[in-house]
Amino acid sequence: MRAIGIVLAGGNSKRMRELSRKRAIAAMPIAGSFRSVDFALSNMSNSHIQSVAVLTQYNSRSLNEHLSSSKWWDFGRKQGGMYVFTPTITAEHSDWYRGTADALYQNLDFLKRSHEPYVVLASGDGIYKLDYNKVLEYHIEKKADITVVCKDMPADVDVTRFGMVKTNADGRITEFEEKPMVNDSTTISCGIYVIRRRQLIELIERCANEDRYDFVQDILVRYKNLKRIYAYKLDTYWSNIASVEAYYQTNMDFLKPEVRSYFFKEYPDIYSKIDDLPPAKYNPGAVVKNSLVSSGCILNGSVENSVLFKKVYIGNNCVIKNSIIMNDVYIGDNTVIENCIVESRDTIRANTTYIGQPDDVKIVIEKNERYTL
Amino acid sequence: MVRKEMIAMLLAGGQGSRLGVLTQKVAKPAVSFGGKYRIIDFPLSNCINSGVDTVGVLTQYQPLRLNTHIGIGIPWDLDRNVGGVTVLPPYERSKGSDWYTGTANAIYQNLEYMESYNPEYVLILSGDHIYKMDYEVMLEYHKANNADVTIAAMPVPMEEASRFGILITDDANRITEFEEKPANPRSNLASMGIYIFSWKVLKEALIKLKDEPGCDFGKHIIPYCHNDGRRIFAYEYNGYWKDVGTLGSYWEANMELIDIIPEFNLYEEYWKIYTKSEKIPPQFISAEAKVGKSIIGEGTEIYGEVTNSVIGSGVVIEKGAVVRDSIIMQDSVIEADAVVDKAIVAEDVRIGAGARLGVGEYAPSKYDPKVYQFDLVTVGEHSVIPAGVEIGKNTAVSGVTEASDYPDGKLESGGYIVKAGGNV
Numbered sequence: 001m002r003a004i005g006i007v008l009a010g011g012n013s014k015r016m017r018e019l020s021r022k023r024a025i026a027a028m029p030i031a032g033s034f035r036s037v038d039f040a041l042s043n044m045s046n047s048h049i050q051s052v053a054v055l056t057q058y059n060s061r062s063l064n065e066h067l068s069s070s071k072w073w074d075f076g077r078k079q080g081g082m083y084v085f086t087p088t089i090t091a092e093h094s095d096w097y098r099g100t101a102d103a104l105y106q107n108l109d110f111l112k113r114s115h116e117p118y119v120v121l122a123s124g125d126g127i128y129k130l131d132y133n134k135v136l137e138y139h140i141e142k143k144a145d146i147t148v149v150c151k152d153m154p155a156d157v158d159v160t161r162f163g164m165v166k167t168n169a170d171g172r173i174t175e176f177e178e179k180p181m182v183n184d185s186t187t188i189s190c191g192i193y194v195i196r197r198r199q200l201i202e203l204i205e206r207c208a209n210e211d212r213y214d215f216v217q218d219i220l221v222r223y224k225n226l227k228r229i230y231a232y233k234l235d236t237y238w239s240n241i242a243s244v245e246a247y248y249q250t251n252m253d254f255l256k257p258e259v260r261s262y263f264f265k266e267y268p269d270i271y272s273k274i275d276d277l278p279p280a281k282y283n284p285g286a287v288v289k290n291s292l293v294s295s296g297c298i299l300n301g302s303v304e305n306s307v308l309f310k311k312v313y314i315g316n317n318c319v320i321k322n323s324i325i326m327n328d329v330y331i332g333d334n335t336v337i338e339n340c341i342v343e344s345r346d347t348i349r350a351n352t353t354y355i356g357q358p359d360d361v362k363i364v365i366e367k368n369e370r371y372t373l
Numbered sequence: 374m375v376r377k378e379m380i381a382m383l384l385a386g387g388q389g390s391r392l393g394v395l396t397q398k399v400a401k402p403a404v405s406f407g408g409k410y411r412i413i414d415f416p417l418s419n420c421i422n423s424g425v426d427t428v429g430v431l432t433q434y435q436p437l438r439l440n441t442h443i444g445i446g447i448p449w450d451l452d453r454n455v456g457g458v459t460v461l462p463p464y465e466r467s468k469g470s471d472w473y474t475g476t477a478n479a480i481y482q483n484l485e486y487m488e489s490y491n492p493e494y495v496l497i498l499s500g501d502h503i504y505k506m507d508y509e510v511m512l513e514y515h516k517a518n519n520a521d522v523t524i525a526a527m528p529v530p531m532e533e534a535s536r537f538g539i540l541i542t543d544d545a546n547r548i549t550e551f552e553e554k555p556a557n558p559r560s561n562l563a564s565m566g567i568y569i570f571s572w573k574v575l576k577e578a579l580i581k582l583k584d585e586p587g588c589d590f591g592k593h594i595i596p597y598c599h600n601d602g603r604r605i606f607a608y609e610y611n612g613y614w615k616d617v618g619t620l621g622s623y624w625e626a627n628m629e630l631i632d633i634i635p636e637f638n639l640y641e642e643y644w645k646i647y648t649k650s651e652k653i654p655p656q657f658i659s660a661e662a663k664v665g666k667s668i669i670g671e672g673t674e675i676y677g678e679v680t681n682s683v684i685g686s687g688v689v690i691e692k693g694a695v696v697r698d699s700i701i702m703q704d705s706v707i708e709a710d711a712v713v714d715k716a717i718v719a720e721d722v723r724i725g726a727g728a729r730l731g732v733g734e735y736a737p738s739k740y741d742p743k744v745y746q747f748d749l750v751t752v753g754e755h756s757v758i759p760a761g762v763e764i765g766k767n768t769a770v771s772g773v774t775e776a777s778d779y780p781d782g783k784l785e786s787g788g789y790i791v792k793a794g795g796n797v
Contacts, residue, residue: 031654031655032654032655033653033654033655033671034653034654071447255657260654260657263654264654264672269653270653271653272653274448274650274653276448276645276646276647276648276650278407278408278409278639278640278646278668279407279408279409279639279668279669279670279671279683279684279686280656280668280669280670281631281640281667281668282664282665282666282667282668282669283633283666284633284665284666286664286665287663288658288662288664289658289659289660289662290658290659290660291657291658292655292656292657293655293656293657293658293669294655294656294671295409295655295670295671296640298640307655308655309655
């Protein structure tokens, strides 16, 4: 492809509550076997982008661990590759990434040394499949300066945590408001952009000279009348997981046959780091209904309408309902968990109960000692 | 100069004819095992876990699946700058070219490969055993005994000893005599077909016996070394080890994995078994499904009932279908209301709606009673079984079968339908 990829994966959100205590949003586990960033990376790989930079900052250890090798996404190549850029101290500056535009500025060398004419910028917290070539074709056809991938949301969805856009008949963005107080449009930005590489370098350098740091506010919003910014409408599944409610809902979406078939069965695949865990094991006493179960799990109790991530142990007589149990959780016997998100590596004692509400999911963080055979 | 202390040579060229239609198109080491793995994953994982990072895999019979599985060895961390995994098929020479005619002959034909690593020891493995073993400990033992050859051996029940190659040892575990499948065994120490040779001893023996027809380790090389007065020791192994060479033992070994605490435990953190994971997504168990005492692989979807079974990855078990005491390998589909009892269903098989497998009374196999004798229904890969048919016990089906292949909609116990081709 004629583009390089950049994944913006440095962010945190208060809306993630306790879930982002130990990890970046892009490292959030999704759908049993994946991490959020796998979707952007797999899309890039499947779009034949060969050179990809992942910009990380907040709790970057979690992400770096997942990105320990580029081979899972097929980026381990002599031509191109995957680079993980965390903030670093140089002769010129010693700042953290002060915003998305600043993060790009601090890695301007990567942009300058590439030779591909275009850049695909994507956030690490979107769950979707997209061939970026289609966006690039649209971008060229519209003679756009920047193309923003957008999505029309259903009218009942609160869009105030997104960037809201309005377009003219041609698809050109006429209004762009970040996290609007009042939402008078249902079209939102998915945080995926295509832009000519030289154009991006120029905009980022100008931004830096003006002490501006944010890609959305200081480039998209500020230049919306000056530059030709177009909206590419995405009409397939897309979800942003950057709030507890959205994270819960997105995982639960994978219990729907159409969502599962779209991501798990239809070409192309989403890739992830391979863990080499044994198949899931159902012992006598296990009763599982309408749930996703990942490899390495051992089940002795009942599980309903839930998503079990890798290597979860469910004790005898447990009742797990409408919950998300993240990686490597041990749940002792006779425990009841309903409408909860159980944090990874938790050890839940026997005979305990955790009940959340359908519209107010409880986050369970329990670091008890674990005794295993 | 490159110098590896010990390299491994993994014999993976055999057909495994006693696995019947399962190995019609794949070599035995490439047959699926345990819902996720292939048999060769066990010796390969043992190698890397033991610190043996140079492995030659000798292939001959139907190597395609094996080659694509092994690739450059990434899943086992055997993609190395120096060493790693190398697939070694038979090859043509300027003068005469031979197939591998026996286990030792295959190794002999790859002297050059071994020579290039300057090893001190060579580990000979076979690609059809399920076990976890630390070859480094065995090597320590070999060194401590100042041995020329060390043979891994395990005690078997005395009444079964006549099925094995039996080792008779002195007090220091030095082997004094061999008995191949003795009628009246004098010991119960059975050879596991795992050998460590000091390189010079192996090389000398291979060259000496190069013209032996069908040159074999058990039949020729070991007796030769013994008669030559070499120090041959037995290394006693007491862990789980299973030769999955017959349909019965293959089925049994799979079923042992679903015990509450299996004797062969894949869930331990220590000594991981690696494989090429073809699927990543989790499995889905639907609201109407019933799953009891089973293990299930990635990406599988269960809408029916599964008990006492080993289900591979990417399998679909449709609504109303029942699978009991069976092994279903990857990407197979069991259509609605089909009933599968005590069957081994290979990869990418489609079992039609309402078909019933494993019904009726026992009858000896008309196809090959030595192979098909465990009451099992065995279905070869890429096969299709039409909707509504009934298939008895001790049967074999391979290929795309149609309703017309089943007189009265039935395949009686002991019967078989083996068609050429299949929808590959």
